[in-house]
Amino acid sequence: MDWEFFIELGLGGLTRGSIYALIAIGYTMVYGIIELINFAHGEIYMLGAFTGLIVAGVMGVYGFPAFAILLMAIVIAILYCAAYGYTMEKVAYKPLRGAARLSPLISAIGMSLFLQNYIILAQTSDFLPFPTLIPDFEFMEPIAHIFGSTDLVIVAASAVSMAALTVFIKFTKLGKAMRATAQNRKMAMLLGINADRIISTTFIIGSSLAALGGVLISTHSGQLNFMIGFIAGVKAFTAAVLGGIGSIPGAMLGGLFLGLTESYAAGYISSDYEDVFAFSLLVIFLIFRPSGILGKAPVEKV
Amino acid sequence: MTFSGLVKSIVTGLAVTAFCVPAFAADTIKLGVAGAHSGDLASYGLPTVNAAKVVVEKVNAAGGINGKQVELLIQDDQCKPEQATNVATKLVSDGANVVLGHICSGATKAALPIYTEGKLIAMSPSATNPVLTQSGDYPTFFRTIASDDMQARLGVDFAIDKLGAKKIAVIHDKGDYGKGYAEFARKFIEEGGKAEVVLFEGVTPGAPDYSAVVQKIRRSKADVVIYGGYHPEASKLVNQMRKKRIKAKFVSDDGVKDDTFIKVAGKNAEGVYASGPIDVSNLPMYKEAIAAHVKMFGTEPGAFYPAAYAATVAMLTAIERAGSTDYDAVTAKLRSEFVDTPVGKIKFNERGDAEGVGFSMYQVQNGKYVELK
Structure with a gap:
């Protein structure tokens, strides 16, 4: 067996998987708390990428170093997208809180279309170049042909933000309140937790991670348009389901699992069928383990 | 009368x-x-x-x-x-x-x-x-x-005769246009017998990352990549190839001979070849x-x-x-x-x-x- 090729594909899958995981967390957190599949989540990711592009464009004119631009682009994209996520929840989902489950779902699809068309109108429907904001590190040069600086930054940023999220959920008061709300919203409210605030926080965190993903991936792929959120969203959603929707470690695991599967399937079989493998995996999971890798089978509440 | x-x-x-x-x-x-x-x-x-x-x-x-x-x-x-x-x-x-x-x-x-x-x-x-x-x-x-295969014929002849290609990777975007071009290119390379097709693969339009295909190109040791498809995937592919230090020359079709390609691929677009209609205007x-x-x-x-x-x-x-x-x-x-x-x-x-x-x-x-x- 050709180990070098195996490792190369593994590293490629790791980058790809981290990207999926970052976006999948947004899906899974929202689902965990209000049992809604937020179809507009991919669009938040796209908005993040566009915000990053605008920041990078403006700062590029003033000649800031690339890394400063990257940090600033990420910070502003996160703030901007967090505001979008917060507003989106208030506008599209909160009024439908008590409605049948299908209504917020349709509202989410509407939101997604709205945001795509908003970008077409406000920006463009064309492909735009995204500047390379991650410089080539000197120390990465010996292995740049298999694992570049961009890959390193993406994997590291995902790992750090996921670790931070885990600590936040596990050990802070707000995190505890979040878990309580996810388990049983009514009970949590009876115990004095402000569920509305928890839901808003969830949207803010999910959107921030999507924004981070948007900026990092765009600088990796070097381009963006208004549709990038769609495919990324579908793949991330698949990852969330694979990992067990509602479970945060599950989303991380699902993202990596999906990324590695795609990479190895493309490498050893054929990239012609990359999506076929991804979605066959989803179908197999839905048949044999519908609750995903880490998900718990729902307990019927009597 | x-x-x-x-x-x-x-x-x-x-x-x-x-x-x-x-x-x-x-x-x-x-x-x-x-x-x-x-x-x-x-x-x-x-x-x-x-x-x-x-x-x-x-x-x-x-x-x-x-x-x-x-x-x-x-x-x-x-x-x-x-x-x-x-x-x-x-x-x-x-x-x-x-x-x-x-x-x-x-x-x-x-x-x-x-x-x-x-x-x-x-x-x-x-x-x-x-x-x-x-x-x-x-x-x-x-x-x-010009018939549909004329571009592929031009691309293959150019790669072999002008660029001296011996090993060619043929990549396409799985669409009618791109795949048709790629299949003609593969046929002409094989018929010509002067170079070999070392890789024939499709990429998924819109995917965030093409690293698996890029690694396969490296492994195939291709000296020329012939790509059939449109500019969004082409620019992503060229960018990721160059990022992974692959120097293979890039030859493509009319779908890539578009100014947006140059705008999006930036400095990595330099040196890319693409065929287009003869300018008669x-x-x-x-x-x-x-x-x-x-x-x-x-x-x-x-x-x-x-x-x-x-x-x-x-x-x-x-x-x-x-x-x-x-x-x-x-x-x-x-x-x-x-x-x-x-x-x-x-x-x-x-x-x-x-x-x-x-x-x-x-x-x-x-x-x-x-x-x-």
């Missing part, structure tokens, strides 16, 4: 007219125009009718061809093969001398056996299916547009053809108008040079003598494809596509 006198003169008049008709008919050159003039694809066929009208008006005003006026026989096939056979039969029985058309490859293919049997030249401005000329089944068929005859359309119809011409104009001119010129509408004499002229048209100076090869029409190779140099002569 008495009553009988009136009858006599009517009879005489009728007799004269009756004698006139065949004599007059023999004195016109009948140009059949077949294509989609109604239905979904009318926008492909109507510009050809306009082209024929423009050229014929000009020719007739100048005294016709060899002293004969040119007459149009316009027939609508709606791009439907079953209609096309009817149209072809009708044109043959109406005594058309040459046919401009058909428009769609499918309809053209259905009509050609009838023209072959009737020894009638048919020249299409738009049917690009390679089989029409390459099969050798239709000796009466000509076209003034500066030819005086091209400008003249467009101006004539605007004058006659008040609008800018539609699809395939320059090619249709070129086909009409080529056929009429060949008839003029041959001095008759005899099939053998006219084909000989079409194949041997160059004619000036809005798409350039062309003549036809044995198979009926126009030489001098089609694509040339461009390279990105200093942020611009430059035609390589």
